[in-house]
Amino acid sequence: MRVFVPFDARDPKTRLAPVLDDDERAAVARAMRRDVLDALAETSHDPVVLATESVDADVPVTVDASPLTEAVNDALAGVDGPAAVVMADLALATPAALDRLFAPDADVVLAPGLGGGTNALVARHPDFRVDYHGVSYRDHREAAAAVGADVATVDSFRLAVDVDDPADLAEVLIHTDGHTAAALREAGVELAVDEGRVAVSRSGENGA
């Protein structure tokens, strides 16, 4: 099926500013998009990047400068049949995790993100529309019910982690070895392990 991969090319990933400068954030955002597209390429589906401006990719790119919710709903409205939406910052996504998204035979399939977001979804019901504001996972369940669509949920750690905050970079370094991990290493980001939670540091900033 058609899989839309929304990508915001304008000042991406601002919450990573404590760890990465502008150019590094852009490089990490590109690398995450590549990792997501690489994982999708090993499934039997057809990804399309839905970007706010023109970007380089090995798959078709649709440019739509609208806000995320509007751009995704316009994209869904233009598809006759099922479609999926997979965020471009799911750096931990694997073909196996994505196959679990596509597997359930439900009108709407949701992969919750940390913090109540919806990191990936499949829409097989023609009237289902998204709204990414607020606790979108909860809202999407209600939106599905409102149009009479049954809902399945995918319980996946790899799809639940979207990379927004510095703490999320630790997950990338622990669980992946793709373009994103390489971009982080290039920027000197490494795991910082102390007695508390695992975090990340820049090279030379952590004496441990």
Add this chain to the structure above:
Amino acid sequence: MRVFVPFDARDPKTRLAPVLDDDERAAVARAMRRDVLDALAETSHDPVVLATESVDADVPVTVDASPLTEAVNDALAGVDGPAAVVMADLALATPAALDRLFAPDADVVLAPGLGGGTNALVARHPDFRVDYHGVSYRDHREAAAAVGADVATVDSFRLAVDVDDPADLAEVLIHTDGHTAAALREAGVELAVDEGRVAVSRSGENGA
């Protein structure tokens, strides 16, 4: 199989102190243990609480005041055959998620936690031992390899979320409706939704 559920009864969940006082933290910790045991009760396995001091539970309780790693390794050493370890703060655990932990036919099965921890595991190899310090998920993979044990990983959001920090409480409120969610509501903790990440607040503290 025997499933050990480690529980630290001494000043539990100190990182929740910004949101919950001592008594509330103790109540939430107890509620999480009950939710985990309730979920395990719907699997075909035999939970035992492995507690630092005597606690009330509907299942057997083994008291061991040793640090976590030592207590778990002593427990594993006392079992002839496979055994599992499921942390008592996995408030999002469901029978279905736990069944996925028990399903793989591997010597060692690991359910990674956020931040590099190991939230649940199955040990079928007699020489496998745990070490919960640092990035234990990575270390447990290496420890398994070192004793010639093959490893399977369970990709589960519900098993990846252990409740340590206030942000984790949002996941409980969004995705569960058990004893823990009830204890949080009792303490006046509710979702606080703004334009950024979903968080929690105490009643009356958030004007939004």
